[in-house]
Amino acid sequence: xxxxxxxxxxxxxxxxxxxxxxxxxxxxxxxxxxxxxxxxxxxxxxxxxxxxxxxxxxxxxxxxxxxxxxxxxxxxxxxxxxxxxxxxxxxxxxxxxxxxxxxxxxxxxxxxxxxxxxxxxxxxxxxxxxxxxxxxxxxxxxxxxxxxxxxxxxxxxxxxxxxxxxxxxxxxxxxxxxxxxxxxxxxxxxxxxxxxxxxxxxxxxxxxxxxxxxxxxxxxxxxxxxxxxxxxxxxxxxxxxxxxxxxxxxxxxxxxxxxxxxxxxxxxxxxxxxxxxxxxxxxxxxxxxxxxxxxxxxxxxxxxxxxxxxxxxxxxxxxxxxxxxxxxxxxxxxxxxxxxxxxxxxxxxxxxxxxxxxxxxxxxxxxxxxxxxxxxxxxxxxxxxxxxxxxxxxxxxxxxxxxxxxxxxxxxxxxxxxxxxxxxxxxxxxxxxxxxxxxxxxxxxxxxxxxxxxxxxxxxxxxxx
Amino acid sequence: xxxxxxxxxxxxxxxxxxxxxxxxxxxxxxxxxxxxxxxxxxxxxxxxxxxxxxxxxxxxxxxxxxxxxxxxxxxxxxxxxxxxxxxxxxxxxxxxxxxxxxxxxxxxxxxxxxxxxxxxxxxxxxxxxxxxxxxxxxxxxxxxxxxxxxxxxxxxxxxxxxxxxxxxxxxxxxxxxxxxxxxxxxxxxxxxxxxxxxxxxxxxxxxxxxxxxxxxxxxxxxxxxxxxxxxxxxxxxxxxxxxx
Numbered sequence: 001x002x003x004x005x006x007x008x009x010x011x012x013x014x015x016x017x018x019x020x021x022x023x024x025x026x027x028x029x030x031x032x033x034x035x036x037x038x039x040x041x042x043x044x045x046x047x048x049x050x051x052x053x054x055x056x057x058x059x060x061x062x063x064x065x066x067x068x069x070x071x072x073x074x075x076x077x078x079x080x081x082x083x084x085x086x087x088x089x090x091x092x093x094x095x096x097x098x099x100x101x102x103x104x105x106x107x108x109x110x111x112x113x114x115x116x117x118x119x120x121x122x123x124x125x126x127x128x129x130x131x132x133x134x135x136x137x138x139x140x141x142x143x144x145x146x147x148x149x150x151x152x153x154x155x156x157x158x159x160x161x162x163x164x165x166x167x168x169x170x171x172x173x174x175x176x177x178x179x180x181x182x183x184x185x186x187x188x189x190x191x192x193x194x195x196x197x198x199x200x201x202x203x204x205x206x207x208x209x210x211x212x213x214x215x216x217x218x219x220x221x222x223x224x225x226x227x228x229x230x231x232x233x234x235x236x237x238x239x240x241x242x243x244x245x246x247x248x249x250x251x252x253x254x255x256x257x258x259x260x261x262x263x264x265x266x267x268x269x270x271x272x273x274x275x276x277x278x279x280x281x282x283x284x285x286x287x288x289x290x291x292x293x294x295x296x297x298x299x300x301x302x303x304x305x306x307x308x309x310x311x312x313x314x315x316x317x318x319x320x321x322x323x324x325x326x327x328x329x330x331x332x333x334x335x336x337x338x339x340x341x342x343x344x345x346x347x348x349x350x351x352x353x354x355x356x357x358x359x360x361x362x363x364x365x366x367x368x369x370x371x372x373x374x375x376x377x378x379x380x381x382x383x384x385x386x387x388x389x390x391x392x393x394x395x396x397x398x399x400x401x402x403x404x405x406x407x408x409x410x411x412x413x414x415x416x417x418x419x420x421x422x423x424x425x426x427x428x429x430x431x432x433x434x435x436x437x438x439x440x441x442x443x444x445x446x447x448x449x450x451x452x453x454x455x456x457x458x459x460x461x462x463x464x465x
Numbered sequence: 466x467x468x469x470x471x472x473x474x475x476x477x478x479x480x481x482x483x484x485x486x487x488x489x490x491x492x493x494x495x496x497x498x499x500x501x502x503x504x505x506x507x508x509x510x511x512x513x514x515x516x517x518x519x520x521x522x523x524x525x526x527x528x529x530x531x532x533x534x535x536x537x538x539x540x541x542x543x544x545x546x547x548x549x550x551x552x553x554x555x556x557x558x559x560x561x562x563x564x565x566x567x568x569x570x571x572x573x574x575x576x577x578x579x580x581x582x583x584x585x586x587x588x589x590x591x592x593x594x595x596x597x598x599x600x601x602x603x604x605x606x607x608x609x610x611x612x613x614x615x616x617x618x619x620x621x622x623x624x625x626x627x628x629x630x631x632x633x634x635x636x637x638x639x640x641x642x643x644x645x646x647x648x649x650x651x652x653x654x655x656x657x658x659x660x661x662x663x664x665x666x667x668x669x670x671x672x673x674x675x676x677x678x679x680x681x682x683x684x685x686x687x688x689x690x691x692x693x694x695x696x697x698x699x700x701x702x703x704x705x706x707x708x709x
Contacts, residue, residue: 001650010653019657027636034609043612323610325640329657361651364644364658365513366597371610387515396515400646404511408519411474411505412526424478441649445656446687449479456477456484460500465485 001399001441004358009330023328025153030322032271033372046264051376053257054313057218058303064218064251065294071221075283078291085115088295092117092210092243095291096126099241101207107225107232108132109212110148110316111245111295113338129202131231133195140167146332148339149269149318154331161186169198199231209235211281213246214315215261216292219254222282223292226265226275233279240288244281248299249312261315264374269317302350307385311346313375320369320379326362335359342369342379349386357395360386421455468498469534471567473544474506480679483700487540487570490706494578498538501530508555509547513645517555524548524555528563536577537567540702542599542677545569550602570702571605571677575618580625585707588628591699592666593619594676594685595638605677609638619677619701626704634665643684659688666696673697675704 002010013019037043057064069079082088096104104126112118118128118139130139134152138145141163145151152160164170170185174197182190211232215224223244225232236242252258266272284290303309321327321341332340337348337356345363348356360383369379390396410417428451442448459465468491472484491498507527508520527548531537539545548567555561574580595617599605606617623631642648642658649655663685666674674696676682682698689696 001646003650006651006653009651013653013657016657023661037610037612040612325642325658326651326654329654329661361647362654364597364640364642364647364655366640366644367601368597368608368610368638368640371601371608384513387513388517390515397650400514400650401516403646404514404516404519407506407510408516408523411508412522414503414505417474417505421478441652442687444652445648445659445691446684447690449683449687451479452481454481456472456481457502459481459485460502465488465500 001397003361003397004336005330005334005362008334009326009362012330012334019329022154022331026147026322026328029150029271030319030372033268033319033322036267036271036273040263040267046260047374047376049260050264050374051313053252053260054315054375057252058249058309058312061248061251061303064253065248068216068218068221068251069294071219072292073221075221076290077221077283078289080291080293082293082295082297084297088115088245088293088297089117089120091293092245093121093124093126095241095243096121096208097124099208099289101126101241103127103129103202103206104208104210105129105131105202105206105235105239106210107212107227107235108135108151109210109245110339111212111247112210113145115295115297117245129199129206131199131202131229131235132227133192133229136195136199137163140164144333144338146340147318147321148316157186157188157191160191164191164194169194172197172201174200199234203234203238206235206239208241208243209239210243210245211235213244213250214265215258216246216251217254217258218251220282222280224258225279225281226277227279228270228272228276230277233277236281236285240285242281242284242288242290244290244292245295246292247295247297249314265315265317268319268372268374298351305350308346308350308382310377311343311350311382313377314343315375316343317374319372319374323368323372325366325368326364330362335362342383343377346379346382346386353386353389353393354395357386357390357393360390418457421457424455425451425453427451466497466536467534468496469531469537470498470500471504471507471531471537471539471544472500473539473541475683476541476679479683480700483540483679483702486700486702486706486709487538489709490570490574490702491538493584493706493709494580496578499534503530507544507547507552509544509551510645512547512551521555524552524561527552528556528561531563531567535566536573537563538570538573539567540570540677540700541679542569542571542596542603542605543680546598546602569599569603569605569677571599571618571622572603574622574705580622583622583625583705584709585625585705586627587704587707589673590630590632590669590671591623591673591675591704592669592671593617593623593631593633593637594641594666594674594678594681595619595633596676596678596681597638597640599677600638606638622705623675623701626707629704632669632671634662634669636665641681641685643681645680648684655684656688659684660692663689663692663694663696667694671696673699675699675701677701
């Protein structure tokens with residue numbers, strides 16, 4: 001009885017210290033988030049409001065999208081519509097190639113991960129440089145994000161230093177401006193300086209800047225991007241061409257709604273009152289061009305899915321990962337979908353249920369994610385519902401099915417059940433070597449339970465209760 | 466007020482003393498309790514494993530069996546929560562009466578009987594295990610994730626016991642990693658979660674871990690015994706009825 005997730009998670013347990021560090025790091029973020037939540041007396045009201053606004057927006061999505069397009073167009077922005085990843089990649093490539101772009105700097109965007117934009121552009125000879133520090137580290141290491149908000153938090157500074165040395169970042173002549181080179185080249189402040197000098201060069205050389213969008217505001221046509229490093233601003237301040245990639249569910253009606261989300265996003269995601277930069281983009285810079293690509297890629301199908309439409313309310317704060325006891329102890333790469341944790345389990349199933357069903361096991365149904373979610377997505381209930389689908393998808397575990405059938409037989413026949421109760425103490429006599437063999441997954445971590453001589457049923461019959 | 470006692474399948478088979486304690490506790494409070502013998506299981510193990518349709522007849526059977534009672538009381542928060550939160554969906558053709566009247570022993574004593582004294586004596590230090598479904602489905606305590614007034618019904622009741630010292634571990638309502646078939650399907654993460662939880666309970670210096678779910682206690686006990694860790698496990702109903 002296992003899944004790709006459970007096997008990867010088991011392999012991850014071979015380094016208990018790494019597990020402990022990962023668990024403590026992300027539980028620390030959860031605790032910072034709790035402190036922020038406790039500081040706002042209106043916290044639960046904000047969650048309710050955010051949930052209602054998102055529900056309202058996604059159920060009136062067509063109207064808001066048209067309003068957004070109209071506003072953005074009147075602001076001088078070119079608006080494009082992409083029905084899927086393929087069309088999206090083509091639109092972005094066409095814009096870039098028609099401007100003769102050789103190098104793109106981009107701020108963090110999970111949508112571009114979803115559509116494999118970087119690989120597509122690089123295959124066509126356009127260099128893509130991630131400018132979010134974590135994303136850049138991963139790009140240099142040729143690794144995928146392990147978390148949607150803190151993508152490289154699992155990478156240790158020694159490995160970052162090694163990577164920077166190997167990729168030549170330490171040889172940058174502008175590093176001589178650093179007051180005193182530290183004895184330890186893996187010193188975090190020094191590493192950050194190395195990254196800054198490296199990225200500065202990239203910003204100067206780029207022909208185009210790309211950003212994602214945390215929010216799109218229908219009433220004004222604005223795009224709002226939240227970063228801690230100011231890299232969205234740097235990516236758009238130097239190149240004349242700015243391309244925004246935005247999933248259609250990122251839309252909210254107006255700035256009154258924005259005020260609600262602004263109070264929730266950073267507090268809930270990273271435990272900060274606000275991100276260091278909240279950048280608003282309304283139109284192209286003088287002499288420049290701004291494009292917004294609105295991407296569907298399966299989102300309107302989700303909208304029609306009665307059991308799972310609520311995932312469209314998600315604003316990708318990552319809090320469900322930070323609180324998930326399974327994510328914290330199995331880490332991002334144990335999941336087969338590029339978004340891990342509770343929201344990733346569900347989004348993966350919506351993307352392709354047969355391909356990503358291995359992640360559905362990664363949940364104890366503890367419901368902690370439901371309680372941290374700032375927009376009240378019913379994450380654990382959705383996992384429960386996906387499990388009900390596995391059998392019809394041909395993905396049910398045969399042993400679980402057999403066990404469930406056996407239980408069903410017993411529990412539906414009270415006489416059989418009480419008969420089995422009388423026999424259950426026999427299990428106590430099964431030799432230890434059989435119990436401890438690999439055939440018994442319970443014995444992997446547990447001492448076997450001992451059945452009492454008599455069940456409650458029997459004691460009741462004998463009037464010994 | 467007629468009460469139907471529900472002793473869930475695994476408590477019946479493995480922890481009959483928990484059922485006995487619950488029965489004695491309810492009787493000692495002068496309540497009219499009965500134990501309908503044809504009861505088996507609420508269906509949660511099959512539902513959580515992904516075979517909810519196998520739980521459907523059990524939900525109907527449960528509803529009919531407990532129809533004569535005003536309340537159904539169980540010494541298992543998770544099973545009570547399954548009846549309350551999931552049975553209505555399993556019985557779409559008619560209203561599930563059991564959902565509204567099924568309670569865990571802790572919330573029943575706290576909210577319905579409103580006990581303010583108990584004769585129990587238990588001179589030990591205990592660490593409270595706030596199990597997930599108790600916290601987040603039944604509301605036995607305020608979830609640590611939420612900005613709501615802090616309360617804990619389990620601790621309120623335990624404080625009525627003479628001689629007891631009650632503590633909570635760090636991360637007071639983090640999952641212990643049982644999760645039904647999760648414990649076998651995701652055995653490595655499950656074991657790690659259980660180890661972490663047992664260690665945090667032990668760090669309080671408690672002699673016992675207590676809680677409203679024998680399933681979580683069974684998981685942690687299995688791990689503690691395998692690792693030969695010196696900590697004991699006891700259901701909260703056994704403490705509340707100590708000396709009866």
